[in-house]
Amino acid sequence: MLESLLAFAGAAVLIAMAPGPSTVVIMRQSLRSGRRAGLATVLGNETGVLLWGMAAAVGLSALLAASRLAFEGLRVAGAVVLVWFGVRALWHARRGGAVEAGGDLGGERDGAGGSGWRCYRLGLVTNFANPKAGVFAVSFLPQFVPQGWPVAAVLVGFSVLWALIDLVWYAAVVWLVGSAGRVLGRPGVRRRLDQVSGVVLVGLGVRLAAEAR
Numbered sequence: 001m002l003e004s005l006l007a008f009a010g011a012a013v014l015i016a017m018a019p020g021p022s023t024v025v026i027m028r029q030s031l032r033s034g035r036r037a038g039l040a041t042v043l044g045n046e047t048g049v050l051l052w053g054m055a056a057a058v059g060l061s062a063l064l065a066a067s068r069l070a071f072e073g074l075r076v077a078g079a080v081v082l083v084w085f086g087v088r089a090l091w092h093a094r095r096g097g098a099v100e101a102g103g104d105l106g107g108e109r110d111g112a113g114g115s116g117w118r119c120y121r122l123g124l125v126t127n128f129a130n131p132k133a134g135v136f137a138v139s140f141l142p143q144f145v146p147q148g149w150p151v152a153a154v155l156v157g158f159s160v161l162w163a164l165i166d167l168v169w170y171a172a173v174v175w176l177v178g179s180a181g182r183v184l185g186r187p188g189v190r191r192r193l194d195q196v197s198g199v200v201l202v203g204l205g206v207r208l209a210a211e212a213r
Helices: 002-017 021-033 035-058 060-066 068-094 115-128 132-144 151-179 187-210
Strands: none
Touching: 002 132, 002 151, 021 035, 021 068, 021 115, 021 151, 021 187, 035 115, 035 132, 035 151, 068 115, 068 187, 132 151
16 A cells, blocks of 8 residues: 555656646736735645545546546636636736736735635636546546555545645745745736736647547
């Protein structure tokens, strides 16, 4: 069991470090609204990771992997969400980085009413916008279950470990972005980063929409 656990932990670390939509959104929220907002976004993302893992444990992700209709529907919805986030980022960059009251989901400064919840929701939605997370959960997690062990129980444990490893990695990302806040927080730099994150998110959304299963 220890060998399987270490192998899974190593693989989970590499997966966490691989950049994707969650990385872009978490970095952007950390820059725009500070570390607390970034951490709230991380918690939302990890809730999504944990839920995908739990779904794999009870077999729901297997349905997503097996059903083309379910996968395609979630894929299109996820692509729309990513493109929308990217367009919003580009819009804010064009407006000079100004943040509207009650505007972008999770885009408020810390201290604004409900900003923590908005950032949490943003992280959760971003994670759910990627249907590959569900397929990945059902194809990745079971590989590390030792022979003879209860599959569901081990998958739940691996799901928790996966979320914790992801949490540690993204917390470090939030801390690093916060440490560079004086440089990254300059209006010109923020506009440029909004432009880059917007283009990346739109590109990821278009790629997701165009991909064949």
